[in-house]
Amino acid sequence: MAATASFSEDAVVVSRREDARDKPELASIQAKIVAKQYREALSDLELILRDEPNNTDALYMSAVCRRYRREFDQALKQLKQLQALAPENxxxxQEEGHAYRDLGRPDQASRAYARACRFNPALVASWxxxxDILTRLRRHGEAAQAKAQLDYLERLPQPLVIVLDLVSQGKLLKAEDLCRKFLRKVPHNVEAMRLLADIGVRFGVLTDAEFLLESAHEFEPKNVRVHMxxxxxxxxxxxxxxxxxxxxxxLETAPDHPQFQSIYAIECMQTGDYDTALxxxxxxxxQIPGDPVTLTSKGHAYKTCGQYDKAVASYRSALASQPLHGEAWYSLSNLKVYSFSDGELEAMNAQARNDDLPHADRVHLxxxxxxAYEDRNDFETSFDYYAQGNRLKKxxxxxxxxxxxxxxRDQQRVCTAELLxxxxxAGxxxxxxxxxVGLPRAGSTLLEQILSSHSRVDGTLELPNIxxxxxxxxxxxRGGSEPDYPDILAALSDxxxxxxxxxxxxxxxxxxQGAPFFIDKMPNNFRHIGLIHLILPNAKIIDARRHPMACCFSGxxxxxxxxxxxxxxxxxxxxYYRDYVELMDYWDEALPGKVLRVQYEEVVDDLETQVRRLLDYCGLDFEPACLSFHDTERSVRTPSSEQVRRPIYQSGLDYWRNYESWLDPLRKALGECV
Known part of the structure; x- marks a missing residue:
């Protein structure tokens, strides 16, 4: 089958890549490709790849050349290498889809194009x-969805297509700049407002994103994308x-729409209305029998409200429907107290051998x-899989x-005792x-569960406000008229x-829920104790700490x-742990007595003494319920949700030692903290 997409469509995109402009040799090679001088381009690319075998631009351009030369095996091999380096490229x-299309393998082409569109919804050629492929395969429902997105992109002003493309590549500053320029010319363009809000969300500037979307929704109340x-x-x-x-x-606009029902269910879960959600x-x-995503969501709902057996059943149903659904496999393991059967382990290994397993599912798996192998005391195999998952995620x-x-260290430089x-x-x-505060997996959920068992304390969530x-x-x-954070702290008025x-x-x-005190257990707030003290000087701050090797390996x-x-x-x-300890030592020096440090191992060893110490620091009378914290009924949304519903145990304190043979990089990085 002859190629139907010209390289010029791809070449325009490559020419916009930031890296390509920094490397004149790639620009000259691109010119050769546009001129169909594929052999010459490949010779130049081979020189680059000899010195830089992981150069993603060169790998991509080489694969394109080889496809045009119908060297499909080599093209696909290079694309696999590229995808390993940049899984969401x-x-x-898209290029993999082109190769399979030209090979006359429409099913594989369709799957590759679907991945391309998921990672970069601005790719018109993929849509x-x-x-075309889905229509020929008579998969009309999926074809209609592809056509709808294609129509959307073709209606979208070209600058906004480029914004969407830049966002998908992670080039957020360029995307923001272009989007703002467009909005200055067309102030009330709803799609531009929506895209700028998306950029804001990715930057973590949620206040601005909310304002933009609220305004866009007022301009076009029936715009479903904006509303969602x-x-x-x-x-x-x-x-x-x-x-x-x-x-x-x-949901009122279409009460039987499954996506709208699912969205409403998610929001019901957030407000604790699990019956309505379920x-x-x-x-x-x-409407969608056996949908693995919905079944997994049901499992999450059951897990959060403590219905362990029903959570397990939902996750298993998701896997019965779609064994490739990695999130369901991981969700079972993330119950912490669940053990996989031999049959389930065999099924997982079978999926792990599947070369077509999507990247996200492979991470979960x-x-x-x-x-699974940890529970079988096969710690070497267990570590190999943990290491693989972390490499894929990284x-x-x-x-x-x-x-x-x-x-x-900027926090230490700026937040002097005088400023604080x-x-x-002023606060x-x-x-x-x-x-x-502290590191994740350091025992913060345990401390929250203990404190929220007190009648005068509300447990909440890991709040995003700070x-x-x-x-x-x-x-x-970044506006230029004021210093950046944290330097700006010194410039803020009372x-x-x-x-x-x-x-x-x-x-x-x-x-x-009406108690006089409440908990914010966002662990990384330790970075911002200076800010917290400046705005809320009477707040209590508890540092949840755990043995460095145990804490880091658990994370x-x-x-x-x-x-x-x-x-x-x-x-x-x-x-990171070493930097955390250094900063906490600084806060102790700059704000003596401000932070209460609670060592996880000491809580496990002598629960009552540490509970009384916690309550004294918070100015709370002792209540026996804080010792039987595992009986407290509340929704827990962290990975420790099942563990904190059980009595405290000592068996896990030195569990990391089972993996000690493979933890030299961690021990070296921790330095004197160990």
Missing amino acids: GRAH RSQF DYIQVLRKRQKFAQALEQAGRL GLLDKVLE SFALGK ALSTYDADKMTDEL SRGER HPANDPIFV PSLTQQLRRRG EELRTFGRQFIDDTRIHR YKQLFAEGQEFTYDLADIGQ
């Missing part, structure tokens, strides 16, 4: 090719009541297999450990919040500090839903 999957994005940002801002209201309005998910399953990350070190002393007179006087405020301050700094403190109290009120074994990118490499997490 949409054009790599068009997918529509608006609901999502309200949820991210943890404005659950408003998100539920908007989801209800969306009923709606059942309605979705009536790798962590699940790590847990391939998608831009985390820079040295940059994080610099950011944390302003908090006593909001409320003493309601109890911040539990990180969102830091992003807001960073954006002010009134601003009080206002930020009051806003925190007001915005978090929705999560409370390494955990696949987090989002964030915590430092956990996907042993050296990175070791460096």
Whole structure:
């Protein structure tokens, strides 16, 4: 079959790549490809790849040349290498689709195009090719969906198509700049507002994103894309009541629409109405029997409200429907107290051998297999799978450990004792919040469960308010007229500090049930203790700490839903722990007596003494319920949800030693912390 897509369509995209402009040799090679001088281009590319075998631009261009020369085996081999280096590179999957299309293998082409569109929804060529193939295969429902997206892209102004493409490549600053320029010319373009809001969400600037989407929704109330994005940002801002209201309005427009039912169910779960949520998910399953995503969502709902057996049954049903659904395998393992049967282990290994397993499913499956072999005491195989899952996850990350070190040391440079002393007179006087900080998997959920078992304390969530405020301050700094965060802290007025403190109290009120105190257990807030003290000087701060090897390896074994990118490499997490200890030591020096440090091992060894110590620090009378915290009925949404519903145990304290042979990079990175 002759190629139907000209390279010029691909070449235009490559010419916009930031890296290509930095490398004149690639630009000249691209010119040869456009001129159909494929042999000459390949010769040049081979020279580059000899010195830089992982050069993603060169691999992509080489694969394109080989496809045009009908050297399909070599092209596909290079694309596999490229996808291993950049799993979410949409054009790599698009080129794979072109290769399979030209080979006359439409099913494989369609799957590749689907991946391309998932990773980069701006790829017109992939949507068009997918529509053509699906139509020929008489898969009319899927073809209609592809046609709808194709029509959307063809209606979208070209600058916004480029914005969507840049966002998909992770080039957010360029995307933001282009989108803002377009909005200055067309101020009320709803799609531009929606795309700019999406960029804001990716930057963590949720306040601006909410404003943009609220405005866009007012301009076009029937725009479903805008409405769904608006609901999502309200949820991210943890404005659950408003998100539920908007989801209800969306559902009213089409009460039997399964996607709208699912969205409303999710918002019901966020507000604790699990009965309604589960009923709606059942309605979705009536229309889409065996849908693995919906069945997995049901499992999550059951898990959160403590119905372990029903959660297991839902996850298993998802896998019976779709054995490739990696999230369901991982969700079973993430129950922590679940053990896979021999048959399930065999099924997982069979899926792991499947070369067509999507990247995200392979990540989930790798962590699940790590847990399965861990439960069988086959620690070497277990570690191999944990390491594989982390490598796959890290391939998608831009985390820079040295940059994080610099950011944390900036806190020490800026937040001097003199600056922090302003908090006593300038901040909001409320003493309601109890911040539990530290590293993930350090015991913060246990401390929260203990404290929230007290009649005067509300447990909440890992609240996003402090990180969102830091992003807001960073954006002010990027405007050029003010310093960047954290330097901007010294420039804030007393009134601003009080206002930020009051806003925190007001915005978090929705999560409370009326107790005088409440917990915010966002662990990474340790980075911002200076800011917290300036805006809420009477807040309590508890540092949940655990043995460094145990804490770091527990984080390494955990696949987090989002964030915590430092956990996907042993050296990175070791460096992060070391930086955390250094910063906490500084806070102790600059704010003596401000932070209560609670060592996980001491809680396990002598629960009552540590509980009384916690309560004394918080100014609370002792209540026996805090010792029987595992009997407290509340929704727990962290990976430790099942563990904190059981009595405390000592058997896991030194569990990391089973993996000690493979943890040298971690030990080295931790340095004197060990």
